[in-house]
Amino acid sequence: MTIMKTVTTPTETETRQTFESQTSNTTSTVDKTENETETENENENHDPTRETGNRQLERHMTKTYRAALIGCSRMGAFIDNEVAGNASVALPYSHAAGYEACPRTDLIAGSDVRQDVLDRFGERYGVAQAHRYIDYRALLSTERPEIVSIATQPEQRAEIILDAVEAGVRALYVEKPLCASVNEAYRIRDAVRANSVALNMGTNRRWQPGFHAMRTAIDGGAIGKLRTIVVYATGTLFNTTSHWFDICQYLAGDATPVWAHAWLPGSEHLVVDDTVTDEPNASGAYGTLTGVTVHFLQSPRPNDIEAIGDNGAITAWGAGTSFTMRTRPASGGAWTDAQFPYYANTSSTLHIIEDLVGALDRGDDITAGGIDVAVTNTELIFGFIESFRANGSLLMMPPKGSTARFHRSGFKARTPTFAT
Ligand SMILES: NC(=O)c1ccc[n+]([C@@H]2O[C@H](COP(=O)([O-])OP(=O)(O)OC[C@H]3O[C@@H](n4cnc5c(N)ncnc54)[C@H](O)[C@@H]3O)[C@@H](O)[C@H]2O)c1
Numbered sequence: 001m002t003i004m005k006t007v008t009t010p011t012e013t014e015t016r017q018t019f020e021s022q023t024s025n026t027t028s029t030v031d032k033t034e035n036e037t038e039t040e041n042e043n044e045n046h047d048p049t050r051e052t053g054n055r056q057l058e059r060h061m062t063k064t065y066r067a068a069l070i071g072c073s074r075m076g077a078f079i080d081n082e083v084a085g086n087a088s089v090a091l092p093y094s095h096a097a098g099y100e101a102c103p104r105t106d107l108i109a110g111s112d113v114r115q116d117v118l119d120r121f122g123e124r125y126g127v128a129q130a131h132r133y134i135d136y137r138a139l140l141s142t143e144r145p146e147i148v149s150i151a152t153q154p155e156q157r158a159e160i161i162l163d164a165v166e167a168g169v170r171a172l173y174v175e176k177p178l179c180a181s182v183n184e185a186y187r188i189r190d191a192v193r194a195n196s197v198a199l200n201m202g203t204n205r206r207w208q209p210g211f212h213a214m215r216t217a218i219d220g221g222a223i224g225k226l227r228t229i230v231v232y233a234t235g236t237l238f239n240t241t242s243h244w245f246d247i248c249q250y251l252a253g254d255a256t257p258v259w260a261h262a263w264l265p266g267s268e269h270l271v272v273d274d275t276v277t278d279e280p281n282a283s284g285a286y287g288t289l290t291g292v293t294v295h296f297l298q299s300p301r302p303n304d305i306e307a308i309g310d311n312g313a314i315t316a317w318g319a320g321t322s323f324t325m326r327t328r329p330a331s332g333g334a335w336t337d338a339q340f341p342y343y344a345n346t347s348s349t350l351h352i353i354e355d356l357v358g359a360l361d362r363g364d365d366i367t368a369g370g371i372d373v374a375v376t377n378t379e380l381i382f383g384f385i386e387s388f389r390a391n392g393s394l395l396m397m398p399p400k401g402s403t404a405r406f407h408r409s410g411f412k413a414r415t416p417t418f419a420t
Contacts (some may be wrong), residue, residue: 063104063361064103064104064105064106065104065105065106065146065147065171065357065360066105066106066108066143066144066145066146066147067099067105067106067107067108067145067146067147067148067149067353068107068108068109068110068111068139068140068143068145068147068148068149069095069096069099069107069109069110069111069121069148069149069151070110070111070112070136070139070148070149070150070151070152070160070164071111071112071149071150071151071152071153071156071175072096072110072111072112072117072118072120072121072151073112073114073117073151073413073414073416074094074151074414074416074417075094075095075151075175075202076094076095076096076110076112076121076149076151077094077095077096077097077110077120077121077124077125077151077416078094078120078121078124078416078417078418079093079094079416079417080092080093080094080097081416081417081418081419081420082417084420087318087321087322088208088210088318088319088320088321088345089348090208090345090346090347090348091347092347092349092350093204093347093348093349094151094349095149095151095173095202095349095353096110096121096124096125096149097349098347098349098350098352098353099147099149099353100125101347101350102350102353102354102357104354104357105147105353105357107125107127108127108131108143108145109127109131109132109133109139109143109145110122110125110127110131110132110133110139111132111133111134111135111136111138111139112134113134114413115134117415117416118132118133118134119132120416120418124418131143136160136163137163137167140163140164140167140169141167144167144168145169146169146170146171146360147169147170147171147172147173147353147356147357147360148164148169148171148172148173149172149173149174150164150172150173150174150175151175151202152175153408153411153413154175154177154178154179154180154238154406155180155406155407155408155411157174157175157178157179157180157184158179158180158181158184158185158187158188161174161179161188161191161192162187162188162191165191165192165195165197166191169197170197170198170360171197171198171199171356171357171359171360172192172197172198172199172200172356173199173200173202173352173353173356174199174200174201174202174374175201175202176201176202176203176242176243176246176374176377177238177239177242177377177378177381177406178201178374178375178377178378179378180405180406180407181378181382181402181404181405181406182378182379182382182398182399182402182404183402184378184405185374185375185378185379186375188371188374188375189371189372189375192365192371193365193371196364196365197365198356198359198360198364198365198366198367199365199367199369199370199371199374200352200355200356200367200368200369200370201246201369201373201374201377202349202352203242203243203246203247203369203377204243204348204349204352205243205246205247205250205319205320205348206246206247206250206348206368206369206373207348207349207351207352207355207368207369208320208345208348209343209344209345209346210316210320210322210323210343210345211247211250211251211316211320212343213323213340213341213342213343214251214307214314214316214323214340215250215251215253216341217314217325217340217341218251218307218309218314219253222309222312222314222325222327222338223307223308223309223310223311223312223313223314223325223327224309224310224311224312224330225309225310226251226252226292226307226308226309227291227292227293227308227309227310228292228293228294228295228307228308229248229251229252229292229293229294229295229305229306229307229308230294230295230297230305230306230308231244231248231294231295231296231297231305232297232299232301232302232303232304232305232306233297233298233299233300233301233302233303233304234281234282234283234296234297234298235281235282236279236280236281236282237264237276237279237280237281237282237381237384237385238276238279238381238406239279241282241296241381241384242377242381243319244296244305245376245377245380245381246373246377247305248294248305249373249376249377249380251305251307252288252290252292252294253290254373254376255288255289255290255292256288256289256376256397257286257287257288257289257376257379257380257383257397257398258287258288258289258396258397259286259287259394259395259396259397260284260285260286260287260380260383260384260387260394260395260397260399261284261285261286261387261392261393261394261395262282262283262284262285262296262383262384262385262387262388262392263282263283263284263387263388263392264280264281264282264283264384264385264388265281265282265283265298266281267279267280267281267282268388271385271388271389271404274403274404274405275404275405275406275407276385276404276405276406276407277407277408277409278408278410279408280385281298282296282298282384283296283297283298284296284384284387284392286380286383286397302318303317303318303319304316304317304318311327311328311329311330311335312325312326312327312328312335312338313325313326313335314340323340324337324340325337325338325339325340326338352369355367355368355369376398379397379398379399380397382399382402382404383395383397383398383399383402385399385402385404386399386402386404387399389404
């Protein structure tokens with residue numbers, strides 16, 4: 001299978017090298033010994049120009065990485081049966097289907113606390129009984145996977161991530177939202193950084209070629225200076241708005257959020273003291289250090305997002321099903337329809353996995369998503385909650401000292417669609 005790897009943006013390309021460019025690079029560090037590489041300091045570990053030596057890279061090119069899945073339900077294993085035919089989605093979409101399709105990964109084990117889901121996962125993906133675990137810690141210690149996917153609910157995520165890092169896992173593909181509180185996000189960041197673990201979060205739109213084309217057009221000046229982004233149907237804060245926060249971050253060049261204000265319309269009763277007891281609806285806004293303002297509406301207009309600049313706008317319709325652009329010359333005049341660049345819609349899940357494989361090949365933790373993006377996403381979620389708790393007042397970001405935590409006492413996992 002041919003996988004499009006160039007999902008990084010020009011900005012990201014300045015800070016990250018693709019696997020292809022590294023494999024063809026024969027400069028400076030080619031003579032470096034493995035010992036020299038091991039003694040490099042932490043800063044150099046994050047240096048995108050760092051090479052671990054071409055001999056190592058050649059050896060890695062034929063290596064297949066051992067992947068395991070924790071949480072074998074919908075996004076973990078079976079969601080392709082639900083989203084097949086959805087125009088914005090290119091299959092494979094579930095983590096397991098992604099590992100199955102990726103020539104560089106072997107799905108060797110799975111864990112789920114629901115025996116029936118675990119068994120259906122094993123049968124579907126050819127994972128034998130001996131490699132199916134109710135207890136994910138037993139999976140980690142027995143199977144020693146190099147890549148671990150965590151597709152549980154956010155309340156369980158931090159503990160599992162921290163256990164996986166402790167067990168020596170080298171790469172993590174974790175579902176969104178990252179976890180259930182800001183403090184959990186910071187603990188995850190500390191552990192991942194300290195152990196140089198590559199991490200990508202499953203905010204798939206960042207990895208969709210259409211949104212990559214949208215950001216490339218914005219970065220290239222097609223609509224002039226980006227001023228405003230509007231999300232028309234924000235949805236629920238943890239499950240859905242986490243997707244929107246991420247794509248807004250991405251389109252605005254991952255610029256640091258500096259303020260936020262929000263309300264939880266119709267969901268005010270769900271915040272009880274420090275506990276967010278169920279998924280709240282969210283509406284609000286945040287602003288970035290670069291002066292972009294992002295607005296989150298709860299309108300009937302489904303899943304559209306618009307980026308507006310001084311000289312035009314790009315609209316992504318239906319979560320990236322199609323894109324349209326209107327522009328005017330920098331000298332002024334009326335906005336007219338313009339051609340949105342061509343792109344081929346390929347699997348975002350595969351791009352996430354391939355990006356982690358690239359980090360493993362290089363022996364670093366540099367990804368095109370990453371822990372910082374995932375932490376900012378969590379800060380935005382809780383920035384909205386803390387602003388609401390302060391009667392919708394403007395809150396400086398990040399929401400320092402946030403004590404809120406997401407915890408749904410009555411949550412019941414859905415039965416996945418095992419077959420179409
Ligand atoms: N990226 C996307 O487009 C997308 C789409 C759907 C869902 N998601 C996200 O994926 C995550 C999972 O969603 P879902 O709909 O598949 O949820 P789900 O509740 O159906 O599945 C979670 C699974 O995790 C299992 N689990 C819970 N605790 C566990 C533990 N300690 N060890 C092993 N297994 C455990 C549950 O039994 C369940 O089968 C959520 O965070 C959701 O927001 C993302």
